[in-house]
Amino acid sequence: MRVYVDSIGCRLNQSEIESIAARFREQGHELVDRLEKADIVVINTCAVTGKAVADSRRLIRHAVHQEDVTVIATGCWAELEPQEIARLSERIQVVSNQDKAKITEQFPVSGHQPSVAAARTPVPGDRFRTRAFIKVQDGCDNHCTFCITRIARGRAVSSPATEVLRDIEWAAAGGANEAVLTGVNLSSWGKDFTPALGLTDLVEMILDQTDIPRLRLSSLEPWNLDERFFDLWENPRICRHIHLPLQSGSDWILKRMGRLTDCKQFAGVVESARRIVPEMAISTDIITGFPGEEERHFEESMQFVRDMRFESGHVFAYSPRPGTPAALLPGRVPPAEIKRRSGLLRSVFAEQGCDYRRGFIGSELDVLWESSVKGNNGEWQLKGLSDNYLRVVSVSSTDRWNQIDRVRIGRMEKECLLGTMIGKVHSSW
Numbered sequence: 001m002r003v004y005v006d007s008i009g010c011r012l013n014q015s016e017i018e019s020i021a022a023r024f025r026e027q028g029h030e031l032v033d034r035l036e037k038a039d040i041v042v043i044n045t046c047a048v049t050g051k052a053v054a055d056s057r058r059l060i061r062h063a064v065h066q067e068d069v070t071v072i073a074t075g076c077w078a079e080l081e082p083q084e085i086a087r088l089s090e091r092i093q094v095v096s097n098q099d100k101a102k103i104t105e106q107f108p109v110s111g112h113q114p115s116v117a118a119a120r121t122p123v124p125g126d127r128f129r130t131r132a133f134i135k136v137q138d139g140c141d142n143h144c145t146f147c148i149t150r151i152a153r154g155r156a157v158s159s160p161a162t163e164v165l166r167d168i169e170w171a172a173a174g175g176a177n178e179a180v181l182t183g184v185n186l187s188s189w190g191k192d193f194t195p196a197l198g199l200t201d202l203v204e205m206i207l208d209q210t211d212i213p214r215l216r217l218s219s220l221e222p223w224n225l226d227e228r229f230f231d232l233w234e235n236p237r238i239c240r241h242i243h244l245p246l247q248s249g250s251d252w253i254l255k256r257m258g259r260l261t262d263c264k265q266f267a268g269v270v271e272s273a274r275r276i277v278p279e280m281a282i283s284t285d286i287i288t289g290f291p292g293e294e295e296r297h298f299e300e301s302m303q304f305v306r307d308m309r310f311e312s313g314h315v316f317a318y319s320p321r322p323g324t325p326a327a328l329l330p331g332r333v334p335p336a337e338i339k340r341r342s343g344l345l346r347s348v349f350a351e352q353g354c355d356y357r358r359g360f361i362g363s364e365l366d367v368l369w370e371s372s373v374k375g376n377n378g379e380w381q382l383k384g385l386s387d388n389y390l391r392v393v394s395v396s397s398t399d400r401w402n403q404i405d406r407v408r409i410g411r412m413e414k415e416c417l418l419g420t421m422i423g424k425v426h427s428s429w
């Protein structure tokens with residue numbers, strides 16, 4: 001059968017949809033790049049914000065408009081509001097997060113021998129990625145008051161190291177030159193084992209026991225990182241990029257959010273990272289308009305964001321998620337004010353991004369090419385990401401898609417750096 005998979009939201013959802021796609025492939029199904037071509041559509045939904053729910057709903061509605069298609073909805077929104085999804089159409093199957101790994105079992109292909117050794121290759125369609133997203137844990141034991149994800153995902157459960165190592169080897173066998181570790185609370189990996197382990201242990205094992213050329217860590221809650229953590233960057237295979245969600249630069253708001261950090265501790269983590277890797281790209285998330293956020297808290301937050309010199313930041317306009325403690329807090333900020341604050345913060349992040357990028361003009365970066373298009377003059381136009389998460393554009397006489405090349409950066413144009421290729425760093429062909 002022809003299968004289309006898609007996901008909304010975080011890298012964890014992307015990682016899960018890549019695994020579901022791989023299982024369909026193993027069972028002998030064909031993956032297609034457009035929903036309109038499919039017999040089966042699987043959508044991994046998200047509920048982190050009202051917008052994520054609206055996007056999930058839109059995608060499911062679009063899928064059920066196709067004739068003769070089986071639509072399966074899973075993920076956080078499906079977990080939290082299964083009835084609401086089922087009401088959209090009686091043709092939708094809603095599958096809980098716990099059962100999503102078994103989705104493929106209901107579509108056996110007669111006579112096909114499942115191949116456990118099949119390499120993991122990119123998912124066709126909009127979710128096509130050269131980087132392999134590897135899920136290493138699920139759930140979270142913290143109680144941030146705004147967070148619906150921990151309610152949808154339950155308690156923290158780490159994947160055994162052997163499983164993670166196998167998954168990375170499998171991705172490398174499929175041609176991946178970069179693995180991205182993902183989880184709901186990645187920095188808590190191993191805390192639920194006896195004896196407990198830490199993320200540092202897992203990364204060391206990956207670097208020692210796999211050949212993946214590049215390893216990236218996705219969002220890390222800025223606590224649980226042990227003293228050895230930043231020493232890992234002595235190995236050049238780890239990308240010089242960390243994402244530390246701050247959520248607010250006001251201690252009063254952080255406390256109200258139930259975060260396990262404050263500005264001083266957060267600044268300490270940033271300082272530790274820069275002590276080892278001065279040019280580390282550090283990105284973050286901020287929620288604007290959290291209940292009770294007054295102008296003075298927002299100003300404090302803006303100043304702290306400026307002081308941290310982030311490489312980039314995502315700004316989320318607060319939207320109350322039913323079932324979370326924050327939804328019951330007094331002090332709602334009017335939507336127009338949330339919009340104004342979000343706009344101001346976005347311009348600070350835009351300036352910071354520009355400053356950070358400018359610092360690499362004249363230097364050399366290793367770039368993994370994520371897209372390649374042949375131009376009329378026969379040259380390939382390449383776009384990719386450096387290890388420190390900068391968008392780089394270049395040209396080549398050959399197609400270098402999914403390869404890592406060294407590029408000398410010449411100039412900056414909007415959010416991209418333009419450069420000249422000076423050599424191959426890693427080719428899997």
Ligand code: SF4
Pocket residue numbers: 140141142143144147148149150184185221
């Ligand atoms: S640590 Fe992250 S996943 Fe856990 S409750 Fe807080 S925001 Fe949610």
